[in-house]
Amino acid sequence: MQDTPKGNRLHIAIFGKRNAGKSTIINALTNQQIAIVSDKAGTTTDPVYKAMELLPIGPVMIIDTAGLDDFGEVGELRINKTKQVMDKTDLALLVFTAENEELILEKQWYEDLLKRNIPVIGVINKIDKADIDEEYFKDKFNIPFVKVSAKDKININKLKDTIIEKAPLNFERNTLVGDIIKPKDIVLLVAPQDIQAPKGRLILPQVQTIRDILDKDAVVITVKDSELEYFINKLNFKPDLVITDSQVFKKVNEIVPKSIPLTSFSILMARFKGDLNTFIEGSKAIDSLKPGDKVLIAEACTHHALKGDIGREKIPKWLQEKAGGELKIEVNAGSDFPEDIQDYKLIIHCGACMFNRKQMISRVIKAKNYGVPITNYGIAIAYINGILKRVTEVFRDIK
Ligand SMILES: Nc1nc2c(ncn2[C@@H]2O[C@H](COP(=O)(O)OP(=O)(O)OP(=O)(O)O)[C@@H](O)[C@H]2O)c(=O)[nH]1
Ligand SMILES: [Mg+2]
Secondary structure, three states, rough: OOOOHHHHOOEEEEEEEEOOHHHHHHHHHHOOOOOOOOOOOOOOOOOEEEEEEEEEEEEEEEEEEEOOOOOOOHHHHHHHHHHHHHHOEEEEEEOOOOOOOOOOOHHHHHHHHHHHHOOOEEOOOOOOOOOOHHHHHHHHOOEEEEEEEOOOOHHHHHHHHHHHHHHHEEEEEOEEEOOOOOOOOOEEEEEOOOOOOOOOOOHHHHHHHHHHHHHOOEEEEEOOOOOOHHHHHHOOOOOOEEEEEEEEEEHHHOOOOOOOOEEEEHHHHHHHHOHHHHHHHEEEEHHHHHOOOOEEEEOOOOOOOOOHHHHHHHHHHHHHHHHOOEHHHHHHHHOOOOOOOOOOOOOEEEOOOOHHHHHHHHHHHHHHHHHHOEEHHHHHHHHHOHHHHHHHHHHHOOO
């Protein structure tokens, strides 16, 4: 996770006056003692960065800053440093502690943040000391407020939920595979061109993967599954990575030697558009499916289903074999997602190549809010075939 390039993470910065409890808040959010806390105003001098995983958004960077009311020569330098943090901030937490205070500086910072289109969440801290009336702040700032005690860890989960809700989720990851390969790596793609493959072209995840590999100055070779065994046996070198269509996972897993990392287009998409960890967690629900359970198969685009369609035929068949009987499987295609999802025992989503990340993540958040496990095609197929560990191994240190 620590290897994820900084630019790929959503950056959440904490701003506020000295002693407002900014460092205590970063410690509470990360559940670690990252920043030094003291009752001496001006404890934090340089910005403190901490990478963490905030599901379902994925990897985020939380930044603690020096107080915006610092003063003196060095104080001004610190304020400049804090100002620079704003340049990379995707979401800001503005911390307040008591009503009836001078809020001139907070107002200035708030306006600066607004000018940059950075969403702001107001955090009213130290509610363990006094009950603070949030209306006082709501009158002055048109932002959502969360009342917390960072010291006593009150409402920290509520703060996390508000962060997830307000985070600019159209924040796209900028690479599908670039972070798991190196220049000169040789990547072998397995792309069955069966009857569902569109005539005369490759599908979007394959095209994007090829482009990404080329951009990384690596080498890409593409075969159909029917030529894979022949090709692997002919090679006198080992590919650095094999990426397959998930539909032929079982076969490809058997052919590709265990010493070669293997994953699928759909698993790359799980990371790119959704959240890999949430989907891995969600796939475990496959084990507890019982005959009669409702399962939602969700597809981002409407397409004319052909024989052997992955969402309508193959996955339902495999799930029912595993459940030992008929399941109530419903298919939802297109940009409308069902209102009521609480009755589903599992949602299995397509790779969502036609969605932006915001659309996919908003479905993940909805599933999370209803407590319904959600996964995607590739992860579900890998889980059913007992190879999920192998095909996600390549992401172990990067999320
Ligand atoms: N009662 C109470 N005290 C808190 C809370 N959060 C922080 N404090 C205390 O407030 C003081 C300042 O906390 P810090 O987290 O260091 O504040 P800061 O905003 O990082 O301060 P600077 O680094 O100086 O800008 C410390 O004594 C904390 O223990 C809270 O929720 N309740
Ligand atoms: Mg501090």
